[in-house]
Amino acid sequence: MGDVAGGPCVLVVEDDRKILSVLSTTLETDGYRVVGANTGQRAIEEVRTRNPDIILLDLGLPDIDGLALVPAIRVHSTAPIIVVSARGGDPDKVKALDAGANDYLTKPFSVPELLARIRVAIRSHAQVGDAPRTIVSFGAYRLDLEGRTLVRGEDHVRLSATEFKLLATLARHPDEVVTTRALLKEAWGSAHYGKSGYVRVYMHSLRQKLESDPTRPQYLINEAGLGYRLRTRTSE
Amino acid sequence: MSTTITRNKTVRDGKMWRMSQALKRDLPGVAAVAAVTVLGLWLGGRADLTNVPIAFLFVIAVVSMRFGYQAAILAAIASALCFDYFFLPPYGSLQITHSRDLLTDIAMLAVAVLVSTLNERLRREARSARLSERQAESLYSLVRELADAHSLDSLNIAGMRQIESAVAEVSARVLIRNGAEGFKCAFSSGGRVALETEDLEVANWAAVHLEPAGQGTRNLPLASACYVPLVAARGCVGVLALRSRVSDSMVVVRPSSLIQSMAQQLAMAIERALLSQEKHVAEIEAETERIRNAVLSSVSHDLRTPLTVITSASSTLVERGDRLQGTARAEMARLIHDEAERLSELLKSLLDLTRLQSGALSVNRDWESLEEVVASALRRVDERTGPGTRQLRAHVPNDLPLLQLDAILIEQVLMNLIDNALTYSRTDFPVEISIAARGDRDVLVSVIDRGRGIPSDDLRRIFDKFYRSDNTAGQGLGLGLTLARGIVEAHGGKIWATETPGGGLTVQFTLPITGTAPGLLEPEPSEKGTQPWAM
Numbered sequence: 001m002g003d004v005a006g007g008p009c010v011l012v013v014e015d016d017r018k019i020l021s022v023l024s025t026t027l028e029t030d031g032y033r034v035v036g037a038n039t040g041q042r043a044i045e046e047v048r049t050r051n052p053d054i055i056l057l058d059l060g061l062p063d064i065d066g067l068a069l070v071p072a073i074r075v076h077s078t079a080p081i082i083v084v085s086a087r088g089g090d091p092d093k094v095k096a097l098d099a100g101a102n103d104y105l106t107k108p109f110s111v112p113e114l115l116a117r118i119r120v121a122i123r124s125h126a127q128v129g130d131a132p133r134t135i136v137s138f139g140a141y142r143l144d145l146e147g148r149t150l151v152r153g154e155d156h157v158r159l160s161a162t163e164f165k166l167l168a169t170l171a172r173h174p175d176e177v178v179t180t181r182a183l184l185k186e187a188w189g190s191a192h193y194g195k196s197g198y199v200r201v202y203m204h205s206l207r208q209k210l211e212s213d214p215t216r217p218q219y220l221i222n223e224a225g226l227g228y229r230l231r232t233r234t235s236e
Numbered sequence: 237m238s239t240t241i242t243r244n245k246t247v248r249d250g251k252m253w254r255m256s257q258a259l260k261r262d263l264p265g266v267a268a269v270a271a272v273t274v275l276g277l278w279l280g281g282r283a284d285l286t287n288v289p290i291a292f293l294f295v296i297a298v299v300s301m302r303f304g305y306q307a308a309i310l311a312a313i314a315s316a317l318c319f320d321y322f323f324l325p326p327y328g329s330l331q332i333t334h335s336r337d338l339l340t341d342i343a344m345l346a347v348a349v350l351v352s353t354l355n356e357r358l359r360r361e362a363r364s365a366r367l368s369e370r371q372a373e374s375l376y377s378l379v380r381e382l383a384d385a386h387s388l389d390s391l392n393i394a395g396m397r398q399i400e401s402a403v404a405e406v407s408a409r410v411l412i413r414n415g416a417e418g419f420k421c422a423f424s425s426g427g428r429v430a431l432e433t434e435d436l437e438v439a440n441w442a443a444v445h446l447e448p449a450g451q452g453t454r455n456l457p458l459a460s461a462c463y464v465p466l467v468a469a470r471g472c473v474g475v476l477a478l479r480s481r482v483s484d485s486m487v488v489v490r491p492s493s494l495i496q497s498m499a500q501q502l503a504m505a506i507e508r509a510l511l512s513q514e515k516h517v518a519e520i521e522a523e524t525e526r527i528r529n530a531v532l533s534s535v536s537h538d539l540r541t542p543l544t545v546i547t548s549a550s551s552t553l554v555e556r557g558d559r560l561q562g563t564a565r566a567e568m569a570r571l572i573h574d575e576a577e578r579l580s581e582l583l584k585s586l587l588d589l590t591r592l593q594s595g596a597l598s599v600n601r602d603w604e605s606l607e608e609v610v611a612s613a614l615r616r617v618d619e620r621t622g623p624g625t626r627q628l629r630a631h632v633p634n635d636l637p638l639l640q641l642d643a644i645l646i647e648q649v650l651m652n653l654i655d656n657a658l659t660y661s662r663t664d665f666p667v668e669i670s671i672a673a674r675g676d677r678d679v680l681v682s683v684i685d686r687g688r689g690i691p692s693d694d695l696r697r698i699f700d701k702f703y704r705s706d707n708t709a710g711q712g713l714g715l716g717l718t719l720a721r722g723i724v725e726a727h728g729g730k731i732w733a734t735e736t737p738g739g740g741l742t743v744q745f746t747l748p749i750t751g752t753a754p755g756l757l758e759p760e761p762s763e764k765g766t767q768p769w770a771m
Contacts, residue, residue, distance in 0.1 A: 091600075108580050197603030197638050204605055208634065215611050215630040222608040224643040225600075 007031040008122055011052035013043040013069070014084075015062050023056070026111050032118075040064030040072075047076045054122055055081045057101070059092050067092050070099040080121035084109070094226055097179045104177060104226070120175040120233075136171040138219045138232040141210065143171050162187055163206050166199070170220070170230035179227035203228060265299035265311035273318045281323055288323050289340055293347055300352035304359070312348030316341045371494040374402035378498055382505040388412070391509050392423035395502045399476070400425050402498065406489055409477045410466070411439050412506065419475075439463050439475040446472060451480075452490030462489040464496060466503035473506045539582065542575035549575075577620075585715040588648065592722040599645060599726050603638040606671055606679060606747075612643075613650035614669075617658070626658055627666035636673055640750050645723045652716035653683040653743050661685035661740065678729065678746040686740035695733045720745070 010032045014020045017038070024034040035050055037043040040063050046052065055073060059066030070081060080102040085093050093104045102121050105114060134146040142151045145168055150157040159167065169186040170178055180196045188198060203222070207214040221229040272291050281288045292315035300308030320330045324337050332338050378398040385391035392410050399408040411422045411431065419439065422431050438456050442449040442463040450459035461479040465472050476499050478489045491499075549568040557565060610630050617628065650669070657667040665686040673679050690698060699721040724731040724745045731745035 108576070195603075200603055200605040200608065200638055204607060207607070214607055215632050216614060217611055221615070222605075222612050224609060224612045224647045 007033050008053040009033045009035060009050060010118065011035045011037060011043065011046050011050065011055045011079075013037045013040070013056065013061065013066075014058045015039065015060070016058075023114075026114075027118075030115055038062075040066070040069045043069060044072055044076070047073050047079075051077065052079055054079055054118055054125075056084060056118075057081055057096075058084045059096065060086060067095055067099065070096050070101050074100045078125075080125045082117055082121060094179050094181070097177060097226065098181055102173070102176050124174055124176060133172075136174055136230075136232065138171075138174075138230060141219070143167060145171065157209060159206075159209070160202075162202050163209075166202055167206060167230070170228055174230055174232040177223055177227050177229050181227075183227065261303050262307050262310050265295075265303055265307045266314050268295045268299060269311050269314040269318055272315075273322055277322060282327070285323060288319060289344055292319060292344060293351075296344070296348040297351045297355075300348070300355045305352045305356045308348055308352035308355070312345050315348075316344055319344070371402075371497070374398065374494060375497055375501065378402070379501055382501060385505070385509075388506070388509045388513065389423065389428065391505055392502075393425060393427055395498075395505065396423055396425040399478075399495070399498055399502075403478065403489075403492075403495060405481045405487070406478050407481055409435070409479075410474050410502065410506075411435060411477060412474045413443055413472055415471060434460065435463075435477050439477060442475050443472040448491040448496075450477075452488045462491055462495075464491050464499045466499055466506060468503040468507035470507060473503055473510065476502065539579065542579045542582075545575040546572050546579075582715075585652075585719055589715055589719045589722065592719065592726065599642045599723075601640045601642055601727075604641050604643045604646075605638055606636055606641075606646075606681070607632045609641075609643050609647050610650060610669060610671065613647045613654060616647070616651060617654050621658070626663065628654065628658075628669070629666045630669040630671075632671045633673065636671060636679065637676075637749060639679060639747050641727055641747060642723075646727070646747070649720040649723050649745070650681075650683070652720045656716055656743070657683050657685035657687075657741070660687035662687055665740075673749070674746075676749055678748045680744060680746050682742055682744045684736050684740065684742045686736055686738065689735055689739055689741050690733070692735065695735070698733055699731065717743075 010027050012020055012023050012027075012034060014023065014036070015038045020036045020038070024036060027034045035046050035052060037046050040061050043055075043057070043061075047055065055077070057066060057069060057073075061069070064072075066083065070083070073079075073081060081096075081100065082103045082105060083093060083096040083101045084105045084107060085096075086107045093106075097104065102125075103117050105117060134144060136143045136145065140152050141157070143149075144151070148164060150159055150164070150167070165187040166183055169183055180199050183199050184190075184195065187202075188195075203220060204214075207217055207220050210219060211217045219231050221231050223229060269292065272288075272295050276288045276291060296308055296311050296315060299311040317330065320332060320337075320341065321328065324332065324334075326333070332341070378395065381394040381398050382391055385394050392412070396408045396410060400406060407424070409422055409424050409429065411419045414420050419431055419436060422429050422435075438450045438459040438461070441456060442465045445455070446465050446467055447453075447455060448462065448464045449455035450461050450463040451457060452462045461477045464476040464478070466474040466476060476495075478491075478495065480487050480489050549571045552560070553565065553568050553572075560568070610632055614628055614630060654667060654669070661667050668682075668684040670682045670684065671679060699717045720743075721731050724747070728748045728750075729746040731743065733741060733743045736742045
């Protein structure tokens with residue numbers, strides 16, 4: 001049962017008792033404290049009283065639309081939220097990410113994947129908590145958000161203004177999914193919603209500059225139908 | 237009250253109209269006779285009487301040719317009277333003294349009747365020839381239009397357009413009737429229209445009695461339109477409603493022979509369309525039934541196998557987990573995991589296919605980069621098989637245009653094709669994914685493996701539901717390729733399979749290039765933080 005008192009607290013919002021039980025066992029084995037909530041109402045109460053370090057939120061809940069729960073949780077907590085959805089192409093996933101969720105998982109997911117996502121989310125949240133990061137490293141690259149430079153080893157990589165903005169937006173949330181919509185807003189402003197083609201075009205040129213094989217990207221990972229993820233850790 | 241007033245008014249208007257029509261017809265003849273009389277008197281016709289009757293006869297002949305039988309008879313009577321009164325002594329009286337003069341009068345009348353009868357007959361024949369030619373043309377173009385129409389809607393709209401162009405000043409509608417349920421929809425030349433309650437009663441009478449009704453017929457003649465039943469082999473399939481565009485109530489639409497022939501053609505065409513619709517529905521039902529059976533037998537086999545493994549392995553763990561050695565326990569757990577994943581993939585394919593076929597799986601097109609879709613498919617295949625276990629090579633050109641597609645669905649297509657290729661290819665050969673734009677028409681995606689391939693006779697059938705080649709004693713429902721075909725076709729593309737030169741299977745699909753993709757909008761690279769959108 002691991003170190004029940006000391007580990008980070010995970011709130012698992014899930015209405016299926018069996019899934020909740022498996023998740024609890026797995027997470028506790030890995031040293032987390034687990035709090036379960038089987039309704040949206042319970043979830044909000046637990047967020048208020050227990051102040052969890054991370055929230056695992058199933059989008060299909062009996063009482064409240066999981067999507068509406070994201071902003072409701074955000075009122076009380078800044079803890080990272082990982083949404084769990086049953087369908088691969090679920091449009092609610094994008095909405096949840098835009099509403100303030102930090103990452104997503106699709107059912108059925110593997111335990112190592114779940115643990116990796118939780119670790120990433122907790123770590124990047126802790127970093128945000130400390131001080132805004134100005135240097136983000138991935139592979140041989142060092143991105144200086146303040147100095148607006150990207151260096152590979154010793155070499156300066158020349159980026160256009162838009163490319164830099166896109167890369168910087170991804171780097172501010174390392175290893176998390178940033179939706180295409182969020183990227184559009186960051187680089188072009190909210191007047192350009194719906195023009196995801198722009199993002200694709202500039203991500204293509206970014207990949208040409210940063211990736212050795214653009215069809216097997218190491219850093220700029222595309223999540224079909226969702227957005228992009230800047231991978232800063234290669235083996236998780 | 238108001239209706240009687242209008243009726244009286246229209247009746248009066250009708251009389252006036254008829255009188256003016258008669259005047260227009262008869263007046264020229266009488267005037268011509270008067271003119272000949274004056275001319276005859278002026279040229280001294282009284283002295284030489286032989287030419288005057290000939291002049292009158294000439295006038296009568298011309299009048300009969302130009303204004304018809306009735307005008308000619310009137311002109312003949314006028315001529316006889318004028319001849320008597322002005323040219324035969326005693327002048328200024330209708331008295332006839334010589335029997336020879338009486339004979340002239342009678343001859344003049346007889347010639348008038350003869351000439352006008354002949355003329356009238358000629359004119360009638362010419363008119364009927366013209367009419368039947370026009371009717372034949374109208375019918376021919378109706379039949380041609382009806383043959384070209386593919387749906388009940390297009391057929392009826394084309395039919396109404398043809399009828400309106402063949403019958404002057406008439407607006408046509410067709411009310412489609414379903415034997416037991418009555419009228420279900422109506423069409424005008426402009427498209428589908430609402431059923432009007434004022435049509436239904438008389439139309440229903442016509443449909444039940446299989447006889448024209450309403451205006452211009454003996455049945456319910458006070459109706460505002462003429463209703464012609466469309467009678468086909470199975471009975472009345474609808475009713476044609478013809479309404480005059482002229483507001484004058486004296487202009488009545490009659491079910492002419494042309495209209496009846498057109499109605500007959502339309503009835504046959506509607507019946508054909510209904511039959512093919514019913515046949516289509518029956519085919520779909522049979523196909524659905526066939527699929528259901530195939531799914532049942534396939535599902536019971538393909539779902540039961542992994543379930544059996546899971547149940548037995550997990551029960552072993554539950555019952556005697558503590559007696560198993562560490563490796564054996566791990567092996568049991570791995571079996572459960574693998575089979576559960578297989579079940580999960582199977583269910584996903586099955587669900588997607590059902591959704592795609594029922595139309596519930598919507599295609600969300602957006603400007604997407606095929607390079608990204610390929611990358612994401614490769615990553616997911618790697619996640620499943622473990623990275624680097626199998627060689628996968630992708631060739632994506634640098635300048636590939638963005639395409640309008642649903643990234644999630646196309647990723648699914650690629651994954652299904654790659655999975656297939658990995659399953660059937662020889663492990664020592666890489667599976668290749670190659671992409672090429674073909675002009676600005678479409679993009680061709682090829683997934684190439686070097687396995688045993690598939691007999692050439694079966695190349696077409698591999699996309700059919702639950703097809704599995706004898707060569708491929710593999711696992712999983714034969715759904716991956718069917719799903720791929722459904723998705724590609726939903727994108728307006730084509731998918732097909734060929735033999736890889738040197739052995740193996742190549743599956744290729746196209747995705748059309750539509751519209752203009754957004755391009756790079758700023759100079760490359762710009763060092764300073766310039767705002768490209770502010771320029």
